[in-house]
Amino acid sequence: MCAALLFGLVMAPGAVMGDEFETQTADQARLANLVLQDCGSCHGLTLRGGLGPPLRPEDLGGLQVEAIAAIIREGVPDTAMPPWKPLLSPEEIHWISRQLKSGALVSP
Numbered sequence: 133m134c135a136a137l138l139f140g141l142v143m144a145p146g147a148v149m150g151d152e153f154e155t156q157t158a159d160q161a162r163l164a165n166l167v168l169q170d171c172g173s174c175h176g177l178t179l180r181g182g183l184g185p186p187l188r189p190e191d192l193g194g195l196q197v198e199a200i201a202a203i204i205r206e207g208v209p210d211t212a213m214p215p216w217k218p219l220l221s222p223e224e225i226h227w228i229s230r231q232l233k234s235g236a237l238v239s240p
């Protein structure tokens with residue numbers, strides 16, 4: 133009984149945090165959609181740029197995942213780039229940053 137309780141705690145969703153965090157598949161689909169629709173409204177629906185600069189991996193070459201996450205979190209002052217921390221969790225922002233770096237959300 134004790135072991136079962138422990139197992140339940142270890143397996144509880146949300147128990148895994150930090151770099152090991154992996155968003156659930158449904159969340160990932162929601163986030164991918166948000167990136168293309170909301171971020172895409174400024175950065176282009178294919179992230180090739182618009183009001184905001186393009187966000188393909190080749191455009192972000194000089195920026196590490198952490199730097200991209202910081203920009204998404206805080207925004208860029210005095211530009212149209214808004215801070216996303218009121219809307220997205222740190223894990224969601226980190227996931228988006230990794231997708232932008234890998235180009236997984238952009239069709240070739």
Ligand code: HEC
Pocket residue numbers: 166167170171172173174175183184185187191192200203204208211212213214216228
């Ligand atoms: C209202 C328009 C707008 C929206 C919405 C927006 N951005 Fe931006 N973004 C900008 C602008 C403008 C810049 C350029 C700021 C500057 O001049 O440095 C920028 C810059 C960036 C940069 C830095 C790019 C670089 O090469 O320096 C990243 C990364 C970025 N945005 C990611 C995102 C993500 C991810 C989202 C969605 C969660 C998003 N943006 C939504 C307008 C927007």
